[in-house]
Amino acid sequence: MSADVVPIPRKRPSLEPMLSLTASGMNSVNQVILGRMQSEIPLIPRLAGHLISGGGKRLRPMLTLAGAELVGYNGTRHHKLAAAVEFIHTATLLHDDVVDGSELRRGKAAANIIFGNPATVLVGDFLxxxxxxxxxxxxxxxxxKILSHASAVIAEGEVSQLTAQRQIETSEERYLHIIGAKTAALFAAASRISAVVAECSEEQEQALDEFGRNLGVAFQLVDDAIDYDSEASEMGKDRGDDFREGKMTLPVILAHARGDEEERKFWKAAIIGHRTSDDDLAHAIALINKHNAVEDTRERARHFAQRAIDAISIFPDCKARSAMAEAAHFAVARGY
Structure with missing residues (x-):
């Protein structure tokens, strides 16, 4: 009798191939970032450095570098542009933390808590x-044009999210539109500009744009799932921040839509700010688990990640394409 076949466990997706692919370029990008955040006003580099050195994945500038590798670009223009992408992202984070009143960012005290709201907004403007x-x-x-348009779209997305806050009737369609603007637009622009500097075809530009855009949506979907799924020590922010801020993210939208009348009453009270205690958060998580809303949010993220991977299938199989595909898988498998 033959022995039972033991399935080989699937390797957990990692960002390591992307980090390895872009390591040399990121050294140059980091030098640009360090040089350009300097100022005669000491508070500016102190505050900017607090966030920039705070352990972020630097995924957006890595997309610019990886895209350049994918299309065979051998120049250096993309180093400054990748730094510009990171500055745009960092500026939006600083502004977001002020708008949201956040206390933690990447496991550390948010800049607005240490330096105050006025300084945080102004340093965001500087970046x-x-x-x-x-x-x-x-x-x-x-x-x-690509990066300035992305900046405008991000701002529109943030305003749209603000107006949707505490609005229980926010639909899944509107939610996807919001994250497509506030998150995916910069992912798309960061990816696309590498094809522009390499003077690629419109088809290749569009493929990289689609890769970044779909990856950005997947990334944000997972971020929103994590708020109801992981411990704060993993996330680097307080668990339940989105809940207490009345943000209509997909786990809440799905749980509300699938709930009975009593559950919908709870969600309405919670989202408008009347049910925000730790017990209320625990009840919200229980309802979200009851209706499988976190896993369904992650499933939608996997769908968008696959669309990202499919978008770059027009390029020859190579180390860069493989690293970018694994980064997409990592984006939806992560717990932080």
Whole structure:
């Protein structure tokens, strides 16, 4: 009698291939970031450095570098542009933490808690300005158009999210539109500009845009699932932040839609801010688990991640394409 066949466990997706692929380029990008966040006003590098050195994945600038590897670009223009992408992202984080009143960012006290709201907003403005300096130094109007448009779309997405806050009737369609703007737009632009500097075809540009856009949606879906799924020590933020802020993220939208009348009454009271205690959060998580809303949110994330991977299938199989595909799998498998 033959022995039972033991299935080989699937390797957990990792960001390591992407980190390895972009390591050399990221050293150059980090030098640009360090140089351009300096100022005669000491508070600016102190506050900017607090967030920039705070352990973020730097996924957005890595997308620019990985895209350049994928299309065979051998120049250096993308280093400054990747730094501009990171400055745009960091500026939006600083502004977000002020808007949300966040106390933690990547496991550390948020900049607004240490330095105050006015300084945090103004340093965010400084970083936006540095980003636009880097774009204009590159000299490509097309790159400038792509990144400046993304910046405008991000701002629109943040305003749209603000107006949807504490609105229980927010639909899944509107939610996807919001995260497509506030998160996915920069992922798409970061990916696309590498094809622009390499003077690729419109088809290749569009493929990288689609990769970044779908990856960005998947990434945000998982972020929103994690708020009801992981411990704060993993996330680097307080568990239940989205709940207490009345944010209509997909786990809540699904649980509300699937709930009975009593459950919907609870969600309405919670989202408008009348049920925000630890016990209320525990009840919200129980309802979300009851209706499988976290797993269904992750399943939608897997769908968008696969769309990202499919988008770059037009390129030859290579180390860069493999690393980018694994980064997409990592984005939806992560717990932080």
């Amino acid at each position: 936006f300005s540095r980003a636009f300096e880097l774009m204009t130094e590159d000299g490509s109007l097309r790159v400038l």
